[in-house]
Amino acid sequence: MLYSLHELAYHSASPFRIGAQMARQFWNSPFNPAADTAVGRTAFASAELFEGLTRRYGKPAWGLETVTINDHTVRTTEQVVWSSPWVRLVRFARHIGDLKRAGKPAAAPAVLIVAPLSGHYATLLRGTLEGFLQDHDVYVADWVNARQVPMLEGRFDFSDYIDHVRDMLAVIGPRAHVVGVCQPGPPVLAACALMAEDNDPNRPASMTFMGSPIDARLSPTETNQLAEARPFAWFKSNMIHTVPWPYPGFGRRVYPGFVQLFSFMSMNEERHIDAHRQYFENLVNGDGDETTRHEDFYNEYLSVLDLTEEFYLQTIDIVFQQHLLPRGLLEHRGRTVDLTKITDIGLMTVEGEKDDISGVGQTQAAHGLTPNIAEDRRVLYVQPDVGHYGVFNGRRFRDEIYPRVRDFITANESLCAVPERAKTAA
Template identity: 45%
Template sequence: MLYSGYQAWNDMLAPARFGAQIALGMRDRMGPAAQWAMPRRLFALMDVFQGAKLTHKRPAYDIGTVTSGNAQVAVREEVALDLPFGDLLHFVKDEVDAAQPKVLVVAPMSGHFSTLLRSTVVTLLRDHDVYITDWKNARDVPLSAGRFGFEDYVDYVIQFFQHMGPGAHMVSVCQPCVPALAAVALMAEDKDAATPKSMTLMGGPIDPNAAPTAVNDLANEKPIEWFEKNLISVVPLRYAGHGRQVYPGFIQLSAFMAMNMERHGAQHRELYQLLADGKTVEADKIKNFYEEYFAVLDMTREFYIETVDLVFQKASLAKGELMHRGRLVKPGAIRHTALLTVEGERDDVCAVGQTSAAHGLCTGLRPHLKRHHLQPGVGHYGVFSGSKWESQVYPQVRNMILAMN
């Protein structure tokens, strides 16, 4: 009923949004009259209304060229490995002659598409051969593809590294730090030749109890049965994954926005004013952010429920109790994969102490293979995007990879 109600609401608003889109299309044909104060205000209102909608398709990465070395080089996307719930996507730079370190960016599956890490990828592409876990929207995956739970996420990370081959490095951002660390631990214990040379964990809940935040409180204030009963819905008939039980992306986005509703409201008021004042360049920055932010991805029921249960409620990895297909995950088995943890001073999603807890778990690593970077003045997103990511965090990541390559 939850998903059907959301879909009915969307369908009801569709004609109004279409009308706004048609009206905006007329703006360019109005000539100078479109720049008069009253039309500009009306068009600004329609622009904000038309843009304030959720989409369920992955936005384009749209990385045409990057600076690599002293030159601008073209970038093309290539699916290196296609699996039912996610692809191993390779950002190929054909014009780079010298081999660069291979890096797998392990992206979150937490309501948004992997394109949320576009700026992270662009920065890494300067000096690295970059791949990313490009997760698919669960509502578009047929039931015949089977289940996708926490253990499957771990398996996918392992498969991706094995496909990339020996000598790769890992950069994991936010929520997947737990399954990513588990994957490396399992590979290390198995002496897998594709075990990454280094792992960078950024703003991830390795031990959520080390410094609980509002996110942790929300995950712990209800029993796991409550999440199952109230937040899981069934994909409607019109989609390829119809009948699949999912945690809808629109619920996750609502939860994110509720944490900063005042800020989001202020941003949209500012957007309206900028458009009404004809300041399109400044307005486009806000529009581009929300175009990405409002692109939502549904998670399978099992992945969401197991993540809440294992990562946030039980903190299984931190307690040494995380199992993978009947086998205990042992971070202490990691002996040769260097560890870098990165935290943001003002991170209110994954507070200081949660990610650095990985150092206490990786007991098999000698001190010179462990590094920690606390970035002053940034919140959660500032750890992996923005000016301080580029100028202060990225050099730490690059140096770790260079040292271990």
């Protein structure tokens, strides 16, 4: 019912939104002599703010047609190399000629970046990919909005997520490197353990976890406390809703992205209100740079996707309530996930000192859970003065975190006899 009411509210606001768009065009027209007056700028800002707050934000474009490497423009080609109803494995192949001009080799370590499936699209990691494209052949798990997946495609749960990680690593080929950003930490670590136990030739050469709840019992944040304070039945009764018609996933039970967005925004309500108040003032004052920065951020932040009921509820149960992986009790299709089987996969953990989503200690717990990894193949790093988002995006990521991850991957690449695979530029 909530999902249907949400859709009704959106469509009911359509006439007002159209009116706001018309007003915005009128008050921003160069042919309107009053456009540059205080009244005109205020009217334009009001229409712009209303339209932005009531419109629907679809999946953003990657916008990675080019990246800058060593002050040279390097073209990239977005290639979907594998897909299922639930994810697209996207490769950003760099142009060989451009790489040569930038002084970079055509061949590079292959890196799979597993984006979080927790409410936002994988494009939230655009800055992360820009960093890794400096030195690597980059693949990303681009998850699909559950409301777009027809019921005939069946379920997608925690075990399916683990299987998808294995499938994507198999497509990339032997001894690639995997990076789990935030939510993927536990299922990616589980997939690596299973691959190690199977002596799978496609097991990664290294795994890097950034701001991940490997053991959410440590340094619990407000998010962790909420997950533990409520009984499991409460999440099933209050957080799961049915996708309405006419979406392809009509009838599917999901954790809606707009519910997750409301939860995140309510945690920092005053900050978001202040940001929009400042945005209004910048529109009135004609501060284009600041308004563009605001729009770029919220165009991404307000774009959300739905999670399947089974994946969301199992994540709550496995990761945040029972803590099965760090307790050694996680089972995958009848097999116990044994983290001690990981012996020849390097491990790096990255945390933010001010992370309010995954507290310091939750990610680095992976080191204590994998005792058979050699010490010279481990890196534990805590970045001062950054929160959760700063662990994988922004200036501190570019200047301080990424260089350390790059060096870690390079060191582990040299320790593995990596056969030729699809890791060259386009």
